[in-house]
Amino acid sequence: MSYRVRVASIYLLGFFIDLINMFIGNVAYPDIGRRFDASVSLLAWVSNGYILGLTLVIPLSRWLSQRIGTRRLLMLSLIVFMAGATGAGLASSLSQLIACRWLQGIGGGLLIPVGQTMTYALYRSHERAKLSSAIMLVALLAPALSPTLGGLIVDNISWRYVFLASLPLAGVTLILSALWLKPDVGSTLSEPLDLSGLIMACSALTLILLGLTYLGEAGHIWRGGLVLVVGIMLMGLFARHTLRKATPLLNLRLLNAPLLQTAMLVYHFIPGVFTGVSLITMIYLQDQLGMSATLVGSMMIPWALASCVAITLTGKIFNHIGPRPLFIIGCLGQGAGIALLTLIGHVEDITIAALAYLLMGFGSSLCSSTAQSSAFIDIAEGELADASALWNINRQLSFCLGVAVLGLLLNLMLSAGLPISQAFHLCFLMAAGSVIIPLFYCLRLPNQSLVLTLKQEKR
Structure with missing residues (x-):
């Protein structure tokens, strides 16, 4: 096994662990809510x-x-991650659970950008589409298997074990990192830490996430709006500060790259929106229609099968047709899948739910794999670390934004006195319509010139 395959394998394992922790907890939310008498908006903080x-x-x-x-x-990140996962599984209150999940996030937060930077540096631009397809194919196993596994764990053991389930895989990744990665070479760089930039960035991101969460809570819309505006203003100050620094914490000028910019926007409106839709769908199918956690979790199986087809397709034709047509087809597929959710009103409609997840899996994964393949094509090797950090911050915010926006819409519908089923269905309909924004935005991509560039580099 070559060294770059070993590095890619460790990156894949880190990505897999991250996605497990994104999806496996969803089916446990109803049980956690009953255990700690918590609302949906509080559960979102898990x-x-x-x-x-x-x-x-x-x-x-x-x-x-x-x-x-x-x-x-x-290796240090994996140790912290494992400590946080253990604490989450043993938590005796919701506040302890959230705190341990935060610690778990601190540990897991460096697995993706560091692994991604190491891996992409070992592959040339025209090789990255197939690399991205391999990454996405392996990574889709997490959202495919984790809800089903989580449902089985919740129904047969306890919700606590959904957080402990990632410990064995994290331990294997830790051992492989020690055995496979080359020893670190001492750095000769003397670049200082931009402490003021770090404080501003962390404060802004915290306020933005708090604001988005408050917006999803009934009765806290104004507080959420105020916190969000303050966070955005502080982020603006950070951007101004960063653009004036010779060695900034993050190179925000990379956001001007058309491909990275488009890929980041698509992530908000497609995988990000799907995360919010999936969460409220899990709650709707379990709490309103009375489906079991195992049955609801199994909805990700057709999603995964369609994802596998979409990701394989991306790897085979991306270099030949470019990202634009793939983005368009993916947006339409996700929109159609979410729209189908509006037809679900009884337990017997499980076939419609499976078809909806099939379409969402194809559309969302076609967009996410295309975004992953195109985001770093025009990024120089020396800028990969900054681009990777920006990409992963955007990815995490897109998931949080999707959950917050769908939670806000649902609370507004319920506060307006709409019947519960109608409120859920209107949320699905509005989420389906949101695909129009990335669909039109991606039309501005210089698709033909990109295809020519990839073909020339391959020669």
């Missing part, structure tokens, strides 16, 4: 606490890699 930990530590990824070394940093 996920958001993890996302907050991830998001806050990602800006430090490049600086920590330079100071600690990638091998040591990955």
Whole structure:
């Protein structure tokens, strides 16, 4: 096995662990809510606490890699992650659970950007579409298997074990990192830490996540709006500060790259929206229609099968037709799948739910694999660490934003006195319509010139 395959394998394992912790907890929310007498908006913090930990530590990824070394940093991150997972499984209150999920996020937050930077540096631009397809094919096993596994665990053991389930895989990844990664070489860089930038970035990201969460809570819309506006203003100050620095915490100028910019926007409106839709669908099917956690979790199986087809297709034709047609087809597929959810009103409609997840799996994964394949094509090797950090911050925020927006819409519908089923169906309909925004945005991509560039590089 070549060294770059070993590095890619460790990255895949880290990505797999991250996705497990994104999806496996969804089916446990009803049981956790009953155990701690918590509302949907409070339960969202079981996920958001993890996302907050991830998001806050990602800006430090490049600086920590330079100071600690990638091998040591990955191993330390895995140890912290395992400690947080253990604490989450043993938590005796919701606040303890959220705190341990935050710690788990701190540990897991560096697995993706550090592993991604190491891996992509070993592959040329025209090889990255197939690399991305391999990454996405392996990674889709997490959202495919984890809800079903989580449902079985919740129904037959306890919700606590959904958080403990990732410990064996994290332990294997830790051992492989120690055995396979080359020893760290001492860094000769003397770049100082942009401490003021770090404080502003972390404060802004925290306020934005808090604001998005409050917006999803009934009775806290104004508080959420105010916190969100303050967070956005502080992020603006961070951007101004960063653009004036010679050695900034994050190179925000990379956001001007058309492919990275488009890929990040698509992630908000497609995988991000799907995360929110999936969460409220899990709650709707279990609490309103009375389906079991195992049956609801199994909805991700058709999603995974369709995802496998979409990701394989991306790897085979991306270099030949470019990202634009793939983005368009993916957006339409996700929109059609979410729209089908509006037809579900009884337990007997499980076939419609399976078809909806099939379409959402194809559309969402076609867009996410295309975004992953195109995001770093025009990024120089020396800028990969910054681009990876920006990409992963955006990815985490997109998941949180999707959950917050769908939660806000649902609460507004229920506050307006709409019947519960109608409120859920209107949320699904609005989520389906949101695909129009990325669909039109991706039309501006220089698709033909990109295809020519990839073909020339391959020669």
